[in-house]
């Protein structure tokens with residue numbers, strides 16, 4: 509069995525703020541592990557002992573080289589091309605010493621079918637979907653956290669709030685074309701990921717599982733089973749971990765896995781957060797840099813990081829690492845920007861209400877004291893729409 513750690517991101521500036529996301533990295537074992545997706549203790553992050561193995565266990569150590577791959581997002585009922593046809597093995601002992609690049613190829617063992625499950629929030633596709641979408645959202649105990657004794661009120665409360673909120677929410681969705689673009693954007697990201705994996709000779713099928721609207725996580729899992737996937741990578745599309753986002757999706761996934769023999773025996777790994785990964789930091793910095801260069805005096809522009817807010821109790825009482833990860837992420841982006849010769853002023857603010865309307869107010873206040881121009885960077889989810 510070969511253990512390879514994920515390449516660490518850049519060293520954090522302030523170690524005391526760092527939450528070790530590797531505690532959530534579940535091993536991908538070559539032997540059946542009892543309950544590999546065990547995220548029930550997601551909340552007690554401070555005392556978490558989940559995933560004692562912090563390495564990525566890559567199964568059989570043999571040199572496997574995929575020959576070709578076809579890309580298609582995992583929605584059809586057709587099984588993917590038999591991966592057996594795509595691999596040929598070489599048994600040279602000298603190849604036992606691996607580079608990080610070739611390690612990833614070792615994930616692929618003859619007879620395996622690889623899947624990547626992208627987890628996201630989901631959004632109403634039409635205005636009629638808004639109220640039932642809101643119901644699903646508010647019925648989630650990771651969004652509205654009631655004391656255990658009042659849990660029986662979760663659904664009636666969700667019904668009440670969703671009906672009350674729907675008109676305002678509909679207005680918002682109407683203003684961006686009558687529905688959420690999240691599904692289309694996520695599908696496009698899935699296609700792009702599949703192509704990128706193809707480019708690395710990794711034939712994988714990508715699935716999208718939404719938490720509150722179609723395609724629901726349950727639908728994605730059904731497809732994964734139909735396709736006979738044998739190894740699964742679970743990737744929440746939230747760079748920073750929060751109880752209310754990745755935590756909720758992973759908790760649901762855990763409950764689905766727990767009751768299903770196929771899933772329990774399927775090898776899988778979970779990437780709980782990836783805000784510190786070099787590729788993400790560099791990509792964000794490049795986006796910011798491009799925007800800055802559009803201004804006549806780029807160095808005078810303030811960078812305003814606008815992050816989705818979470819209730820303070822999540823952070824202070826439940827140990828949600830979201831705030832710490834967000835701050836570290838902003839630090840890393842700013843460090844990267846400095847390395848590229850740009851030392852702009854920056855601010856990080858959290859949106860406090862769910863309609864995300866506070867950003868312009870905070871921004872306006874900031875600008876009174878500082879500079880004439882600013883760019884806003886939306887944080888907290890890989891794709892997001894400003895209304």
Ligand SMILES: C=CC1=C(C)c2cc3[nH]c(cc4nc(cc5[nH]c(cc1n2)c(C)c5CCC(=O)O)C(CCC(=O)O)=C4C)c(C)c3C=C
Pocket residue numbers: 629630631632645651652673677680688689690746750752753816817818819830862863864887888889891892893
């Ligand atoms: C009530 C609690 C909520 C918490 C906590 C929360 C955290 C949170 N949300 C996002 C990202 C998105 N949320 C979106 C919609 C949305 N979120 C809430 C509530 C909470 N979010 C509501 C009620 C809604 C519905 C829209 C509305 O009525 O305003 C969306 C948009 C989805 C879409 O339709 O495209 C995103 C994106 C993050 C990242 C986060 C915590 C880190």
Ligand SMILES: [Fe+2]
Pocket residue numbers: 816862
């Ligand atoms: Fe939200």
